[in-house]
Structure formats: structure tokens, C-alpha cells
Amino acid sequence: MTCAVLFKEGLLDRLPAVRGRLSANAPLDKITWFRVGGPAEVMFRPEDSDDLRDFMQNKPADVPVTFIGVGSNLLVRDGGIPGVVVRLGRNFAQIRVENQDIICGAGALDGNVAKVALDNSLGGLEFLSGIPGTIGGALRMNAGAYGREMKDVLMEATTLSPNAEVKTLSLNEMGYSYRHCDLSADWIFLSARLRAHPADQTEIAARMKEIQQARGDSQPVRSRTGGSTFANPDGHKAWQLIDAAGCRGLKRGGAQVSEQHCNFLLNTGEATAADLEGLGEEVRARVLKQSGIELRWEIKRIGLEKGEDQ
Known part of the structure; x- marks a missing residue:
């Protein structure tokens, strides 16, 4: 689900000149595997490592920088990512x-x-x-x-x-x-x-x-997912703990625990990042109650929740 939350203009004017490309309010939902999340306040695609180094040396100290790849194991929250998001290109x-x-x-x-x-x-x-x-x-x-x-x-x-x-x-x-x-x-x-x-x-x-x-055969590779959701605790398989806690197929909004491999969360088509993260936290709570084991997120969750100060 596309999130239309936008950041106020102005950050671009504070950033140093680059040889690559800078763009404000750059959509991120189309480049993450989950296909959810708000925009980057500014997206920077550096021309090369020298361009990136110069930018990092000269940017204002109070401007946060976040690096993302192809978004395969990433959940961007619905309020987007403040500061500069760097995406490395060809x-x-x-x-x-x-x-x-x-x-x-x-x-x-x-x-x-x-x-x-x-x-x-x-x-x-x-x-x-x-x-x-x-x-x-x-x-x-x-x-x-x-x-x-x-x-x-x-x-x-x-x-x-x-x-x-x-x-x-x-x-x-x-x-x-x-x-x-x-x-x-x-x-x-x-x-x-x-x-x-x-x-x-x-x-x-x-x-x-x-x-x-x-x-x-074992993973929902053709679905909108973020890959393995939780790390395996010592001596255990996360999917087995999730299954034992009755979470296979569990849903919240447009998010669902995969029936095929229950250590995968799916965007069934209309999920928000909040749906996915909330479902993950519900899974963690159920597993903790059933087994006494606390699952650790393997998917990286970044950005602001919708409505959070930008």
C-alpha cells in the first residue's frame, strides 16, 4: 500500500553539491520487497565512492543518513525515513x-x-x-x-x-x-x-x-515478503516456535504469516508497514507466552510511524 506522507521541503537546500542525484520525498514502497512504507526525505544516489565520501564529509552534522540496498530484508515504516537515504547504484x-x-x-x-x-x-x-x-x-x-x-x-x-x-x-x-x-x-x-x-x-x-x-519449495519466493523475519534462537528454529504458538496463517490487516513457511510475513496486497510490524510483534508475544523464548527480529525496521513527528 502506497503511503502519501510527505516531508516538508528544505533539506535539499542544506546539503552539499554532489555529482550523483539528490531527490526530495522519494518513494520507497516501490523499491522494498514488502512494497510498503513512506518516502525518504531525500534520496541520494552517489556517482561513485568519492562522491559518497565527499558528501559524508560535508553534510550538516545533524542530518541523519540511512543506507539501503534492494530492500529485501527491510521494513520501512509508514511515516518514511527522515534525513538522507543513500542507495548505491551500478x-x-x-x-x-x-x-x-x-x-x-x-x-x-x-x-x-x-x-x-x-x-x-x-x-x-x-x-x-x-x-x-x-x-x-x-x-x-x-x-x-x-x-x-x-x-x-x-x-x-x-x-x-x-x-x-x-x-x-x-x-x-x-x-x-x-x-x-x-x-x-x-x-x-x-x-x-x-x-x-x-x-x-x-x-x-x-x-x-x-x-x-x-x-x-520451502519459501514464499513469489510473494511480497521481507525474507526470514526472526533469527533462530540458540538450539531452536524460529519457524517451529511460531508454528507451535499457533501463528501459521495469522493475519492482521493486509499482513499474514505465511502458510508455507511461518517465519515469513506476507503483504497480501493492501498491508501497511504498521500491519506487518504489528503482526510480527503479536507473533513474538505469542511465542514468548507459549515457549518462554523471545524472538529477535532479523528484518531491519527503520523510519517513523505514520503521524510521528517528522
């Missing part, structure tokens, strides 16, 4: 092979990285074909699937520090744990070097096909 999506490593921009799609590895007979990155989203998002949350996660393949990541300095961080400096990175949100990922290894191309292709088949 110049941040380059992928190349260097010896046996894959060098990829933060805006590169995970699936495209897996395909480049396949084309070059490099194994170890097949799991990325089962993760929707971009490398930047995968780095931020230590994304994983089908037995591997980013910490298993990352060699180093190039970042923009909170002081807008380009820094290369090793795997150990990332502070990775299950679906978590120790770096605060004001560290910006620019690119990554991933470790691969020579492998038979036929075997790589077969593994990727197996992953795609398993994903299609």
Missing part, C-alpha cells in the same frame, strides 16, 4: 575476479556474485545464490544460508568510517556472530574481497540449482 555493483578471489561492490546482488563465481569455476560462494539482497546487506548482518555465512568467505571489507575515511577491515575486525556484525551502523560498506576456490563448474551449477529448488 557503480557500486561491479564484480571482478582476482586470482581466486571475488572482488565485489556493496551494491552487487548476492546472486550475481554467485553467478560470476560459477562462470569462473570458483566454488564456495554457491550459498549466495539463495540469499536475496546485496553484498552490503550481507556484510552488515553476516547473512547466511544452506550451511555457510559471510564470515566463512570474507577476507576483507572496504568501508567508509564514521569519520568518512576509507578503511579496509579484516574479517577479525568485523566482530561477526550469528546474523550480527559488531560494526555500528555509521560504518558504510563499499566493497568486499571474498575467498573462493577452484571447483568443477558442473558441480557448482548443480549445487546452485539444488539451493534454488530448496528455496522455492
Whole structure:
């Protein structure tokens, strides 16, 4: 459901000149997988990493900045996102092979990285074909699937520090744990070097096909969803806890817990972000009451609720 909430004009006039594109009240509902949410007060699409660095160095200190990828694991609230939303475009999506490593921009799609590895007979990155989203998002949350996660393949990541300095961080400096990175949100990922290894191309292709088949069989991949909603608690599967709490198929407004995989929330067509978040919180409450286990959101929820001061 499109949200028509708009921010007051004026922020654009306070921002530094850029080589990329700045636009006010930019819709976000069309670029998130849930297809809900309010606008960005200002959207910035930087031309390249130098353009982004210059912007971050020269923007007013009181202007918040939020980075989004393709919105695959993101819930933007109905009141929109204040400040500047940065979306990295094609110049941040380059992928190349260097010896046996894959060098990829933060805006590169995970699936495209897996395909480049396949084309070059490099194994170890097949799991990325089962993760929707971009490398930047995968780095931020230590994304994983089908037995591997980013910490298993990352060699180093190039970042923009909170002081807008380009820094290369090793795997150990990332502070990775299950679906978590120790770096605060004001560290910006620019690119990554991933470790691969020579492998038979036929075997790589077969593994990727197996992953795609398993994903299609178990997940509502053709629905408006935000991917896996809650992280698995230690020793448990989130979907099993949700199912045991009687939440499979549960609805709120236009939002529904998937019948196919109940760790997925769906926009059935007319949901608001409030419907989806409210349904998620109801699921958490029911699971806590039934099992004593508190589920942790894996989907990132950002922005203002509708009517909240902008």
C-alpha cells in the first residue's frame, strides 16, 4: 500500500553539491520487497565512492543518513525515513575476479556474485545464490544460508568510517556472530574481497540449482515478503516456535504469516508497514507466552510511524 506522507521541503537546500542525484520525498514502497512504507526525505544516489565520501564529509552534522540496498530484508515504516537515504547504484555493483578471489561492490546482488563465481569455476560462494539482497546487506548482518555465512568467505571489507575515511577491515575486525556484525551502523560498506576456490563448474551449477529448488519449495519466493523475519534462537528454529504458538496463517490487516513457511510475513496486497510490524510483534508475544523464548527480529525496521513527528 502506497503511503502519501510527505516531508516538508528544505533539506535539499542544506546539503552539499554532489555529482550523483539528490531527490526530495522519494518513494520507497516501490523499491522494498514488502512494497510498503513512506518516502525518504531525500534520496541520494552517489556517482561513485568519492562522491559518497565527499558528501559524508560535508553534510550538516545533524542530518541523519540511512543506507539501503534492494530492500529485501527491510521494513520501512509508514511515516518514511527522515534525513538522507543513500542507495548505491551500478557503480557500486561491479564484480571482478582476482586470482581466486571475488572482488565485489556493496551494491552487487548476492546472486550475481554467485553467478560470476560459477562462470569462473570458483566454488564456495554457491550459498549466495539463495540469499536475496546485496553484498552490503550481507556484510552488515553476516547473512547466511544452506550451511555457510559471510564470515566463512570474507577476507576483507572496504568501508567508509564514521569519520568518512576509507578503511579496509579484516574479517577479525568485523566482530561477526550469528546474523550480527559488531560494526555500528555509521560504518558504510563499499566493497568486499571474498575467498573462493577452484571447483568443477558442473558441480557448482548443480549445487546452485539444488539451493534454488530448496528455496522455492520451502519459501514464499513469489510473494511480497521481507525474507526470514526472526533469527533462530540458540538450539531452536524460529519457524517451529511460531508454528507451535499457533501463528501459521495469522493475519492482521493486509499482513499474514505465511502458510508455507511461518517465519515469513506476507503483504497480501493492501498491508501497511504498521500491519506487518504489528503482526510480527503479536507473533513474538505469542511465542514468548507459549515457549518462554523471545524472538529477535532479523528484518531491519527503520523510519517513523505514520503521524510521528517528522
